[in-house]
Amino acid sequence: MPSLRGKVQTVLRPVEPDCLGYTLTHEHLTMNYSSFFCPPSPGQEPLSGGPIEMKNLFWIKQNPYSHKENLLLYQETDAVKEELLHFKAAGGGTIVENTTTGIGRDMNTLKKLAEETGVHIIAGAGFYVDSTHYSQTQAMTVEQLTGTIVDEILNGADGTNIKCGVVGEIGCSWPLTQSEHRVLQATAQAQSQLGCPVIIHPGRNSDSPFQIIRILQEAGADAAKTVMSHLDRTIFDTKKLLEFAELGSYLEYDLFGTEFLHYQFHPDIDMPSDNERIARIRMLIDEGYEDRILIAHDVHTKNRLMKYGGHGYSHILKNIVPKMLIRGISQDKIDKILLANPKQWLTFK
Numbered sequence: 001m002p003s004l005r006g007k008v009q010t011v012l013r014p015v016e017p018d019c020l021g022y023t024l025t026h027e028h029l030t031m032n033y034s035s036f037f038c039p040p041s042p043g044q045e046p047l048s049g050g051p052i053e054m055k056n057l058f059w060i061k062q063n064p065y066s067h068k069e070n071l072l073l074y075q076e077t078d079a080v081k082e083e084l085l086h087f088k089a090a091g092g093g094t095i096v097e098n099t100t101t102g103i104g105r106d107m108n109t110l111k112k113l114a115e116e117t118g119v120h121i122i123a124g125a126g127f128y129v130d131s132t133h134y135s136q137t138q139a140m141t142v143e144q145l146t147g148t149i150v151d152e153i154l155n156g157a158d159g160t161n162i163k164c165g166v167v168g169e170i171g172c173s174w175p176l177t178q179s180e181h182r183v184l185q186a187t188a189q190a191q192s193q194l195g196c197p198v199i200i201h202p203g204r205n206s207d208s209p210f211q212i213i214r215i216l217q218e219a220g221a222d223a224a225k226t227v228m229s230h231l232d233r234t235i236f237d238t239k240k241l242l243e244f245a246e247l248g249s250y251l252e253y254d255l256f257g258t259e260f261l262h263y264q265f266h267p268d269i270d271m272p273s274d275n276e277r278i279a280r281i282r283m284l285i286d287e288g289y290e291d292r293i294l295i296a297h298d299v300h301t302k303n304r305l306m307k308y309g310g311h312g313y314s315h316i317l318k319n320i321v322p323k324m325l326i327r328g329i330s331q332d333k334i335d336k337i338l339l340a341n342p343k344q345w346l347t348f349k
């Protein structure tokens with residue numbers, strides 16, 4: 001088995017890190033999120049069925065998890081292909097596809113999309129949050145879970161010979177469950193065997209990222225090769241965010257394009273706007289963390305696609321980068337965030 005050291009593993013083949021180009025480190029191209037359906041507020045039930053139309057788009061934007069069809073991104077491969085070509089035309093090179101076991105990972109579709117668009121696609125190994133763990137997953141030991149993750153990277157996932165190139169997004173709830181704890185330990189063991197990149201979906205509590213990094217490190221992981229996703233909705237207090245940054249993981253703001261009044265998964269959380277995300281990133285750069293920042297959109301519902309009036313996969317390149325420049329983030333720093341940092345993270349050690 002040739003070593004992956006110094007390479008990035010896409011769904012087509014291992015490639016040289018220099019060929020990645022602008023990289024979004026947290027997206028989904030095909031996924032089934034139906035198990036996270038949130039029943040709508042009383043009186044709004046009729047809105048959750050039926051097709052996505054102009055007249056219900058605003059409601060879906062505010063209640064993305066209450067519209068049944070909106071959760072079935074896997075039905076939109078043709079639109080996703082078109083939008084990947086749009087991403088490429090906007091200067092994009094690579095997408096890390098974070099769909100793991102439990103939310104409908106589809107390796108064959110990822111391979112086809114990579115072949116047909118020329119965009120580098122990197123697939124995720126491992127498991128999403130506990131509520132999606134199969135009973136077999138719940139029953140597995142850390143060693144067995146490690147074996148599965150390693151196999152998905154070295155030999156291929158889901159009965160294919162198409163290989164994953166990162167571990168994650170590894171799903172964590174708050175409070176963390178025992179099964180998620182074992183998956184984290186297995187993630188750390190796989191990382192220490194393979195030198196691979198890891199990406200984590202934390203629970204919706206500001207203590208969750210700290211707990212996760214501690215568990216990973218105790219099990220042998222390298223925080224410097226690990227991404228903490230979804231910081232947009234997880235750590236709001238500046239002092240606490242800087243304390244977390246000190247632990248050494250990548251700091252990912254990956255919900256660009258998500259702007260709504262009411263965050264259905266956690267009503268106590270006010271989802272920030274894109275302008276607030278840019279201000280946070282600016283603060284982290286000013287504090288010296290420019291080598292640790294990553295950004296993405298985490299497209300995972302249909303309404304985020306351009307086909308349905310959403311921003312697609314090009315919003316960061318077309319709209320966020322120009323706004324970052326206006327807010328005093330230099331092109332040099334932007335290139336770190338979209339080019340150098342992803343390349344560094346994705347290269348096997």
Ligand SMILES: CC(=O)NCCS(=O)(=O)O
Pocket residue numbers: 201230233255265298300
């Ligand atoms: C696919 C996925 O994990 N979506 C949820 C993102 S969120 O930050 O927990 O809302």
